[in-house]
Amino acid sequence: MPLAAQSADLRAAVLRVDYPSLAPISRFEEVPEDLGFAGAELAMEDNATTGAFLGHNYQLETVSAPPEEAEAALGRILAEGIEAVVVLAHGDDLLKLADSAGPGVLILNAGARGTSLRSQDCRANVLHVTPSTAMLADAVVQFAAWKKWTRLYMIRGSHPEDKELADAYRRAAARFGARIVEEREFEDTGGSRRTDTGHVLVQRQLPVFTEGAKKHDVVIAADASDVFAPYLPFHLWDPRPVMGSAGLRPVTFHAAHEAWGATQFQRRFEALTGRYIREEDYDTWLALRVLGEAVTRTGSADAGEMRGYILSDAFELAAFKGQKVTFRRWNGQLRQPILLFDGRITASVSPQEGFLHQNSPLDTLGLDAPESQCDAFQGG
Amino acid sequence: MRRLLLTAALVAGGCPALANKIFVSNERGNTISVIDSESWEKIAEFPAGNRPRGITISPDGKHVYVCASDDNLVRVFDADTYEELPSLPSGPDPELFVLHPSGNPLYIANEDDNLVTVTDVHTRQILAEVPVGVEPEGMGISPDARFVVNTSETTNMAHFIDTADYQIKYNVLVDQRPRYAEYSKDGTKLFVTAEIGGTVSVIEIGDDDTPDLVHKIAFEVPGVLPEWLQPVGARITSDGKWLFVALGPANRVAVVDAATYEVKDYIMVGQRVWQMAFTPDEKYLITTNGNSNDVTVIDVAAQKALRSIPVGQQPWGVAVQPDQ
Numbered sequence: 001m002p003l004a005a006q007s008a009d010l011r012a013a014v015l016r017v018d019y020p021s022l023a024p025i026s027r028f029e030e031v032p033e034d035l036g037f038a039g040a041e042l043a044m045e046d047n048a049t050t051g052a053f054l055g056h057n058y059q060l061e062t063v064s065a066p067p068e069e070a071e072a073a074l075g076r077i078l079a080e081g082i083e084a085v086v087v088l089a090h091g092d093d094l095l096k097l098a099d100s101a102g103p104g105v106l107i108l109n110a111g112a113r114g115t116s117l118r119s120q121d122c123r124a125n126v127l128h129v130t131p132s133t134a135m136l137a138d139a140v141v142q143f144a145a146w147k148k149w150t151r152l153y154m155i156r157g158s159h160p161e162d163k164e165l166a167d168a169y170r171r172a173a174a175r176f177g178a179r180i181v182e183e184r185e186f187e188d189t190g191g192s193r194r195t196d197t198g199h200v201l202v203q204r205q206l207p208v209f210t211e212g213a214k215k216h217d218v219v220i221a222a223d224a225s226d227v228f229a230p231y232l233p234f235h236l237w238d239p240r241p242v243m244g245s246a247g248l249r250p251v252t253f254h255a256a257h258e259a260w261g262a263t264q265f266q267r268r269f270e271a272l273t274g275r276y277i278r279e280e281d282y283d284t285w286l287a288l289r290v291l292g293e294a295v296t297r298t299g300s301a302d303a304g305e306m307r308g309y310i311l312s313d314a315f316e317l318a319a320f321k322g323q324k325v326t327f328r329r330w331n332g333q334l335r336q337p338i339l340l341f342d343g344r345i346t347a348s349v350s351p352q353e354g355f356l357h358q359n360s361p362l363d364t365l366g367l368d369a370p371e372s373q374c375d376a377f378q379g380g
Numbered sequence: 381m382r383r384l385l386l387t388a389a390l391v392a393g394g395c396p397a398l399a400n401k402i403f404v405s406n407e408r409g410n411t412i413s414v415i416d417s418e419s420w421e422k423i424a425e426f427p428a429g430n431r432p433r434g435i436t437i438s439p440d441g442k443h444v445y446v447c448a449s450d451d452n453l454v455r456v457f458d459a460d461t462y463e464e465l466p467s468l469p470s471g472p473d474p475e476l477f478v479l480h481p482s483g484n485p486l487y488i489a490n491e492d493d494n495l496v497t498v499t500d501v502h503t504r505q506i507l508a509e510v511p512v513g514v515e516p517e518g519m520g521i522s523p524d525a526r527f528v529v530n531t532s533e534t535t536n537m538a539h540f541i542d543t544a545d546y547q548i549k550y551n552v553l554v555d556q557r558p559r560y561a562e563y564s565k566d567g568t569k570l571f572v573t574a575e576i577g578g579t580v581s582v583i584e585i586g587d588d589d590t591p592d593l594v595h596k597i598a599f600e601v602p603g604v605l606p607e608w609l610q611p612v613g614a615r616i617t618s619d620g621k622w623l624f625v626a627l628g629p630a631n632r633v634a635v636v637d638a639a640t641y642e643v644k645d646y647i648m649v650g651q652r653v654w655q656m657a658f659t660p661d662e663k664y665l666i667t668t669n670g671n672s673n674d675v676t677v678i679d680v681a682a683q684k685a686l687r688s689i690p691v692g693q694q695p696w697g698v699a700v701q702p703d704q
Contacts, residue, residue: 318576
């Protein structure tokens, strides 16, 4: 059928909460000022190109705020009549924002990976585009299991986020027939992350720290804030591959990914921004493409109608990952393949061959319907 | 079954047929493999620039056109000597194109720039640049050459471009990542494959040129995950009866009744089957198999795979020289 010119205007915002943070462990990872916003801009360009053929208009607002001003910033966004907001924030702030936004607003989570947000702490007005910690840990352990490297030596940090990460790896090990044969905590004693010739000390300390572990095939690093994990490869007592927070890392996207037509996407992003893409940019791009797809197919930019379509069987979206991405109706989580990245290339992509699920192999990653305690989405 | 045996016997008996050259672009090998359609032997392989993908041949069979994607141009080769001729400007990252039935001009999809570039193959000038959706890919032309259809992979549309004034006259939304557009020879139907959507959209063309999306063909193979049934290349027989659809990583070509849209069979071919081309007599359909570095020859009447022929690395596109 020819497309009738329907008018729909999507006004969306990206709210990024900026936290005080240490300098990154590597100069390669300096945080760009337009982190996330750059992905949003590209998504809106992509949406607008499609919209031009359909009479749909797209408007984007990007706002950054420190945590203490985040709610006020959201208030100002909503006061302008914007009903769809992509949020890049920690889990606790995401929940505060979702609760203050109310049920008429659609929040897309592009930054918070806490698994509980997809379970007991879920909210009906929040869709999770970024994967959960559980999905990422499952992606790593599934690969280890496919390799038959099932004896895991887990080294975790001392922060609450590290413990949550360690829990996810324990759960993943139990799901895929691996075993954590040894677990140690690497305590963060503070101080600078980068010092001149700091590697001299690390080279002496880490072998001693890791020595004497039970027989293992692989070391799993659970270090959410880059305190020690990047030093593990090459400094272990036993020569073993490292996965998780260093070595082979689970990511939604990286700037070297080229499969499934991603090259064109990378070039579009680089032409627009003059830099390489980061996960936050991809997650934000994807969140706004989800909204754009809903507007394209329904001809409506109403938050409720978009949410209904996004959670329906009809919704599907191509995301440069070789298969369509869709949403889990039990907790609003986007199903997606996870890339396993060694720092330069895509080494593998999970789910791995042979891990099956009655619904979709993608549901072998993260919380399946019976595992999620989320009841805000009714039924699923 | 009797009919199948008879066909096979005729083939084996070597009924007189013209030999045609089959040109296969090897995306990773940066070469073109040439196969003889009578002996089914590879007779040559020549360099074709960086990342050759889309490939076609002039109606007189003299010139082979190749999208050298990483060189940002269309390379031209003499079909007899394989000598390289002056290149054609294509706009950045050309992937697929379609040649006007008269042999000129060439309509090229530029994936990076959301453009379709129209290039005169004689003067080597760009005649027009038509803005289309995000990531233009598939290119088809109506048999009367009045419309060129481009599919855009991220916008998910078939754009109908009027070849008289280069204006887009119609847009039809299809499923995710449309890859290829194939008209029936009578021009009444257009088939658009959607790689990630897993479907082929059937668009009927009205007497007043209005396109109407009437059906979506879906695929199902026991034992194959639905995610891997990814329609890419498509070819329809001249009589409009059979549509063949390459299903990418499912390693199969679907045989579709083009009247009822029912999938009749799946033919096992090589790995990651991508594009296809008929021999001029339509006895054979050749498929490129990107991950097994070969092409499969399908007997069109019997709907069976006959043989596979090794080519270069990661074969992508295929074009068959017309009868000389």
